[in-house]
Amino acid sequence: MVNRGPHNSSNHLGARLRPRTLPIGIFVIYTVSFIIISFSVFLYYLRNISGDEPQPLVSVESRSGQVPTLQVRDDQLWDPPFSHGLHPCAKPTAKYKGAQGFGRYLSVKSNGGLNQMRTGIADMVAVAHMMNATLVIPQLDKRSFWKDSSVFSDIFDELHFIESLKGDVRIVKELPKNLETVPRARKHFTLWSGVAYYEEMKRLWNDYQVIHVAKSDSRLANNDLPLDIQRLRCRALYQALRFSPPIETLGKRLVERLRSRGGRYIALHLRYEKDMLSFTGCTYGLTDAESEELRIMRESTNHWKVKNINATEQRTGGFCPLTPKEVGIFLLALGFPTSTQIYIAAGEIYGGNTHLSELSARFPDLIFKESLATPEELKAFSSHASQTAALDYIISVESDVFVPSHSGNMARAVEGHRRFLGHRKTINPDRKGLVEIFDKMETGELVEGPSLSNLVQRTHKSRQGAPRKRHGSLPGVKGRARFRTEESFYENPYPECICGSRRKRVIT
Template identity: 60%
Template sequence: MRAGICDMVAVARIIHATLVVPELDKNSFWQDTSFWSLQHHNSVFHCSIFSDVFDEDYFISSLASDVKIVRKLPKDMSGVTKAVKHFRSWSGMDYYKEEISSLWEDYKVIRAAKSDSRLANNNLPPDIQKLRCRACYEALRFSPQIEAMGKLLVDRMRAYGPYIALHLRYEKDMLAFSGCTHGLSVAEADELKKIRDDTSYWKIKDIDSEEQRSKGYCPLTPTEVAMLLTALGYPSNTPIYIAAGEIYGGDAHMGELLTRYPLLMSKEKLASVEELERFLKHASQMAALDYIVSVASAVFIPTYSGNMARAVEGHRRYLGHQKTVTPDRKLLVRLFDKVERGKLREGRPLATRVIELHKKRQGSPRKRKGPISGTKGMDRFRSEESFYVNPLPDCLCQRQSSLSTGTSSAIR
């Protein structure tokens, strides 16, 4: 959602359009995402109740000098013929200035059917890149009730001391989608396969779980996470916030992690049922609470490189490269398998390898990764690191008083 919204802000600027606040799509997997419309400058972009998740007034006012944003399509345009367009993925300035802008000759409203990855990560003008930064990290804040609840959760976590936010993607939907069943019973594996087979828009049905795992495509299990944290040197009294939905199998799969790290907390443990009641039936609002607590943590550790993990990593980079440990799942599972087979011992032997493996995977400043060598066409753009995973140096500007030293700071 965040990335799509911010890209549409930039696209509206590029094609000189007025942006219509998006409606959140009730039919999506989340049961609340977004679609867009654009109105030509005197034209528009479309989105359900944006204010359920984000602070709509602040979003509009913060970007007023960059893009005109309106809450609804004007009544006099409600009946006009709209151009419904699937914008080409990872497109640059020429595509929008030429192909998309040419639609204004025949239409006053363009509806963007999708907003994910519609804009290139690189090779865009500095002002467009900086606008994406302003939109994502300054203008796009959560609704007041979400922000207030998020702050309360952060304060309660910090009362235990500096904490780790663990994005534990060991949830039924993720395991079913990825086909990862390592450590599960036959009955559990069968249940996940049935979910995958019954979900029409998941195209791949037959998945070799062990092959997936060996390639690093599976989220780490709670037991593997326990081994990772121990090897990285985190003591047993480390407070850990579980940023996730319901963990598949519950306590049956959380036992080892809970034994080693008893201070496992979640929004459900930190807040009362009454405090969470207004958010419980809204998946994106619950995810927003996890997002806030994750961004504010001393350390963030995602067990899978999904959309939320990437968004949080990028936000933490923007705030000063706060520590984010991104596990090397492909190499970690090899080490864990050696431990299981008795060919490697936990303690110093495992810790030495794990620490060495993650020295350069902790969110330190680095250039955004370009395309993978040898890739061509759309695969080339797809292989680039997302702008929202590593928004720097595009989001940096030099301080006037520090030009001689080259000191930079994030755009405010």
């Protein structure tokens, strides 16, 4: 019989608990396997973190023999951004009361091109409401660059405008005969003014029955206005200011023709027109003779205050419209195939085919009003720039993708309308950033191909019209100058005119 005393038992237990030494080969295999697995996990997460570029990103050669680009899925190219359940909401609140305005009249002379006048008229509807005045159908600008002789009823459905706003403000076609010759207050209402300012302006009713507003654009603040005033602006612009029946009919017919030709299309607001280039002083890519022609035009246009402009500074600051060539490079880099239908929403392109050729070389299917409509259909509109601009507006709002080459009145108005209608896809080029890219292409640091595509796609991932609140003024800007740096209410009417379920998260 063996003695199993405490000492022997302890030694046996110690032997059982002593770790076994692994052979060196197995240890190396375990270590290498752990490193490989860890590195694979790291690459997987890195790929997801840097997932800004559309998938799949495959290098392909275009059929036309152009340089390789990055292929993008159709849904990523064409589908609107996720709208988080947001929807239009322009109805007044329960506390809202319409204005009557009997005995007090507000007459208006709208200034600028089509969309400058449209947004100005919407402002004046809200001003008439705040001042409890009857609004006289506005007079349209006939002295702008286009010298369009159109009257209100030529461009807008006048009866619809009056009837649709009758619960908001009283509107008449003209002043009563007994008031046509009475003295009237002539006012340039202060830019970007709020309710308190227009309450103060009511004192004019003590001495006058008629107030004439010499300019209508930007007479209301973008922000800090009552909810019902903001929604009234939306009802006026998006619902009441419907285009005249001939314009609406032809506009919808042209959209149908675009759809029948190839289904989806881009509406490109190619603001490469003589007036824009002259006004901004942008001469990049032009001949000396063309640059001189634009300078003379700018100096001879009295209401353009800035005469001497540094074209290089304008371009590097991102203040110039993209050239047709730059637009072609941009769209191709985004992944749009060369077969894409592109409707040119613009007037006459400066330099014609000479400057358009480098866009058409990349995207041959360029479509203009003149090629989409018959001469007979366009005949009634041909000498009226605002009416043809209205056709462009309809086609742009209804497009699958809207791309503005410059952030002017048309671009802002179309973007805001598309946001209101459900955040339809609008790609806003980062012109300042793109200039840096184009300059690198000139020096040979970048070429058209996958690297360029990857860079452009990444930098424009968040510039495609997704829901967000309207931007306020730029930091550090003081006084009234800050209003000029705010994002336009009509460019982004969220949150006042775009609502969602309370359960949905807030978009900032």
